[in-house]
Amino acid sequence: MSTAQPSRNEGAAAGPRAWEPGYDIPARLGDPVAAIATPALIVDLDAFERNLDRMRSRAADLGVALRAHAKMHKSADVARLQTTRGGAVGICCQKVSEADALMRAGITDVLVSNQVVGEARVARLVRLAERGRVAVCADHPDQVAAFSRAVLERRAATGSSGLTLDVLVEMDCGSGRCGTGSVAESVALARAIDASPGLRFAGLQSYHGRAQHISEPAERRAALAAALALTAATRDAIRAEGLACDRVTGAGTGSFEIEGAAGVHTEIQAGSYAFMDADYARVRTDDGSAPGGFEHALFVLATVVSVPARGRAVCDAGLKAVAADSGLPLVHGRSGITATGLSDEHCNLSDPDAQLTLGAQIHLVPGHCDPTCNLHDWYVGVRHGRVECLWPITARGKVF
Amino acid sequence: MSTAQPSRNEGAAAGPRAWEPGYDIPARLGDPVAAIATPALIVDLDAFERNLDRMRSRAADLGVALRAHAKMHKSADVARLQTTRGGAVGICCQKVSEADALMRAGITDVLVSNQVVGEARVARLVRLAERGRVAVCADHPDQVAAFSRAVLERRAATGSSGLTLDVLVEMDCGSGRCGTGSVAESVALARAIDASPGLRFAGLQSYHGRAQHISEPAERRAALAAALALTAATRDAIRAEGLACDRVTGAGTGSFEIEGAAGVHTEIQAGSYAFMDADYARVRTDDGSAPGGFEHALFVLATVVSVPARGRAVCDAGLKAVAADSGLPLVHGRSGITATGLSDEHCNLSDPDAQLTLGAQIHLVPGHCDPTCNLHDWYVGVRHGRVECLWPITARGKVF
Missing domain, CATH: 3.20.20.10 (Alanine racemase)
Structure with missing residues (x-):
């Protein structure tokens, strides 16, 4: 399968790896971006x-x-x-x-x-x-x-x-x-x-x-x-x-x-x-x-999970990963690709030039950062293509 | 202040109480609905x-x-x-x-x-x-x-x-x-x-x-x-x-x-x-x-936190407590009151007959249950006006 993820034996850090059963932290320090479990909230440090x-x-x-x-x-x-x-x-x-x-x-x-x-x-x-x-x-x-x-x-x-x-x-x-x-x-x-x-x-x-x-x-x-x-x-x-x-x-x-x-x-x-x-x-x-x-410093990192037809792709970040109250997310750094709809666990993408393959990662800019951040448990801080820090979203869900 | 909450010495159960510092569980078993910390996700059992x-x-x-x-x-x-x-x-x-x-x-x-x-x-x-x-x-x-x-x-x-x-x-x-x-x-x-x-x-x-x-x-x-x-x-x-x-x-x-x-x-x-x-x-x-x-069995319980003018009220359930992708929530069981807008932490209400006072509780029916449930950590199960069970939202935020 075409995938941007590294082999399971790569990675710079010790301890459990993102994606291990029961381990729901999206990355380890030192991991390359390709190893981050998606959808994840990325901060460009x-x-x-x-x-x-x-x-x-x-x-x-x-x-x-x-x-x-x-x-x-x-x-x-x-x-x-x-x-x-x-x-x-x-x-x-x-x-x-x-x-x-x-x-x-x-x-x-x-x-x-x-x-x-x-x-x-x-x-x-x-x-x-x-x-x-x-x-x-x-x-x-x-x-x-x-x-x-x-x-x-x-x-x-x-x-x-x-x-x-x-x-x-x-x-x-x-x-x-x-x-x-x-x-x-x-x-x-x-x-x-x-x-x-x-x-x-x-x-x-x-x-x-x-x-x-x-x-x-x-x-x-x-x-x-x-x-x-x-x-x-x-x-x-x-x-x-x-x-x-x-x-x-x-x-x-x-x-x-x-x-x-x-x-x-x-x-x-x-x-x-x-x-x-x-x-x-x-x-x-x-x-x-x-x-x-100000620059976009926050992204929802997503993975393409379906390319059902030429010109269309579907990624794994839906309404539970990116808030939709202020419009659809923007696709960052990929000219010509746009979000066309969000459902609970999917974002439909228009990809007229068929750039996206199964497993490709994309960066989405949320329409509205506040309710998007509140959906996640961790910020994954990235610099020079590597995970530099993991910050818990301390007050996520604290609505009282 | 006019409030529907019972005095802090009431309640049927032992242990920490909803609203205690550091305690973010919205209720205790046996609590009356009025004692539930809001906004909270209520299940009519x-x-x-x-x-x-x-x-x-x-x-x-x-x-x-x-x-x-x-x-x-x-x-x-x-x-x-x-x-x-x-x-x-x-x-x-x-x-x-x-x-x-x-x-x-x-x-x-x-x-x-x-x-x-x-x-x-x-x-x-x-x-x-x-x-x-x-x-x-x-x-x-x-x-x-x-x-x-x-x-x-x-x-x-x-x-x-x-x-x-x-x-x-x-x-x-x-x-x-x-x-x-x-x-x-x-x-x-x-x-x-x-x-x-x-x-x-x-x-x-x-x-x-x-x-x-x-x-x-x-x-x-x-x-x-x-x-x-x-x-x-x-x-x-x-x-x-x-x-x-x-x-x-x-x-x-x-x-x-x-x-x-x-x-x-x-x-x-x-x-x-x-x-x-x-x-x-x-x-x-x-x-x-x-x-x-099927009947509405899920509600976001909210509290009126502002009555800025006759005919208008504001409650404490915003986009971080009730999903807006399928429209505004409905106000349940209160004829004539409608939601007019949602922002991050507030829901604006039209209340032409001025039924709502500061501290009043209202039940909102979410536009879309799936992304609403994913915002919360607990279901508060209610029967005959009392909290019968607290169910953790086991897979909340599990988006990978």
């Missing part, structure tokens, strides 16, 4: 490091802090590289269980950039604040009351009178998802936080998720101009109440250049910049390039 | 058992064997119930690592209803055939040669001269994915399998994945009529070569009534019948009912 360096430099130039969004990758290893080489001040998480998993793996500064509701979930959040610097968002006074109650309960249970939770007001700046709906609501909520025992008012979250993905620069800029004006007005109205509002956090890979330059945000929450995906690569800046000059 | 009973009875009436497709649920517990109470003769898997995980958990009869390509992956498959009854599909002579070579290598390595792999010809009956493209190809492949040392020709796979989801009965019947005619012709041509072709396997939840009644298939591969999803519920039979009378 050179491209990833260049993306970290680019973002560190851009954030410094813009004069904003980078708080890397770990919901994208869910990996303590990636988060550590973002906060060391990548210059991030800390990370964002979207879920308490995600923050918990990453803090257990050594991450110490987390903004839960989301609404946290439910007595038990709030209690868990408060216990994270004992282990590091933790902040959370709120968009409703009932939540503020719940946070305060939980901190006081925990203080009483542990005798730790200093325990305090940082709480930010999340405003809806145009995405139409969570967030306060008016300047007056935001001001009232900031005052409520400030007045609540156990809490510290820590600033404003203004995140325009939808605008990240508007591909045309003029249209994206228009959406963000309105959001930025509302954000500045909200911040100023909070300050007019005598409250410090030194932290305005938000923005992402598709928009941080605009928000970073506007002088309203102090902190940007970009996540996808580290890996990039097909959807963000469609977002254009004024000169027609992708935002920030 | 009564509905699930009725679905098992219905399919057992329908397969018996149709005179076909049921080989339940475990790619849908990936759980050894569900598979065991399908092969005991549910009357299935065995299971199907789509991946070798999936079959491996389920066989390690005690399942003994597996058809890998897919193409298996790559020397190491084939070697792993052959080792599964030492542990139980294993069959696999092929659509290319190179694969047949690879299977034969791997069996002979394993025989030589272990001295077990009796090791044999059952191989079926997979024909393309209209889905346009994998499979042989003509009767002549199918016949040639069947002969190649029969002639290969270490292999046994075990029949024909004819699976029309696309037809499963054609909602209109007349259109679905037309697609299947052509497929069934081709399948019968292929089977007859193989038999005319003097080869036994006693097993014709295929069909699924959306189509098994038609294939089962046609007398060509001997075995049906239905999977979704056990849980059902929103997409299969849109498939109609002639009397306008859902296929087989």
Whole structure:
């Protein structure tokens, strides 16, 4: 059979091999790419490091802090590289269980950039604040009351009178998802936080998720101009109440250049910049390039498992290996080959020049990196054609 | 704060509680539904058992064997119930690592209803055939040669001269994915399998994945009529070569009534019948009912985390908790409330009558059960409002 895999006696490392029964780690250190069990999530380490360096430099130039969004990758290893080489001040998480998993793996500064509701979930959040610097968002006074109650309960249970939770007001700046709906609501909520025992008012979250993905620069800029004006007005109205509002956090890979330059945000929450995906690569800046000059560093490595007819091929990465919510994956580095459909375990490919043979490996660029990463257990870090590292996806499936 | 959760001192069971730091199991046995950490995958055990009973009875009436497709649920517990109470003769898997995980958990009869390509992956498959009854599909002579070579290598390595792999010809009956493209190809492949040392020709796979989801009965019947005619012709041509072709396997939840009644298939591969999803519920039979009378037994339990404006709410189940490839989830048992959008960690809801308050739990019916189940680590089995069982999703993420 035509296959790109090396013989079973090759390979640089000791121990069980990818593909051994019961062994579901996709590779060993030192393995050539051809030996990686597919479908697998591959990180091109050179491209990833260049993306970290680019973002560190851009954030410094813009004069904003980078708080890397770990919901994208869910990996303590990636988060550590973002906060060391990548210059991030800390990370964002979207879920308490995600923050918990990453803090257990050594991450110490987390903004839960989301609404946290439910007595038990709030209690868990408060216990994270004992282990590091933790902040959370709120968009409703009932939540503020719940946070305060939980901190006081925990203080009483542990005798730790200093325990305090940082709480930010999340405003809806145009995405139409969570967030306060008016300047007056935001001001009232900031005052409520400030007045609540156990809490510290820590600033404003203004995140325009939808605008990240508007591909045309003029249209994206228009959406963000309105959001930025509302954000500045909200911040100023909070300050007019005598409250410090030194932290305005938000923005992402598709928009941080605009928000970073506007002088309203102090902190940007970009996540996808580290890996990039097909959807963000469609977002254009004024000169027609992708935002920030970021490169594709994340791939789903797949194997051709059927060539049923000339011009058609099928590979082994389906909906359980690559997320389809933002479109089909792109085939990387193989001109003329395109994905035509995804089912549970297969991706259909059009291959008009019949380049693909049974067993050939291909690299797919996911349409959307966040839900793709969440499907896998391991990142396989590759450099110069060899596996250099295996990073567990620490918080995979941590959805609570 | 308004919340449906019980106080932290309630609950019927001992040990750590859902929501405790570091404890990511969504519930304890005996917990009320209100105590389940969300988003969580809920199985309504009564509905699930009725679905098992219905399919057992329908397969018996149709005179076909049921080989339940475990790619849908990936759980050894569900598979065991399908092969005991549910009357299935065995299971199907789509991946070798999936079959491996389920066989390690005690399942003994597996058809890998897919193409298996790559020397190491084939070697792993052959080792599964030492542990139980294993069959696999092929659509290319190179694969047949690879299977034969791997069996002979394993025989030589272990001295077990009796090791044999059952191989079926997979024909393309209209889905346009994998499979042989003509009767002549199918016949040639069947002969190649029969002639290969270490292999046994075990029949024909004819699976029309696309037809499963054609909602209109007349259109679905037309697609299947052509497929069934081709399948019968292929089977007859193989038999005319003097080869036994006693097993014709295929069909699924959306189509098994038609294939089962046609007398060509001997075995049906239905999977979704056990849980059902929103997409299969849109498939109609002639009397306008859902296929087989199956009920929704699978839900994503979610919590409302924001009510930003009257008429709108946001819950905590996003793309990482419910798959979006077959449309938005349905809101179950709450008239007038609909899902309007999914992002990574949120589902936006329209709630014109403002029924939802912060902390309210809702049950979502996933658009597509297979990739939804693969996102979670646990099924929470519920009966009479209490958690009766927790089933690990044994083969979650086993994509190799």
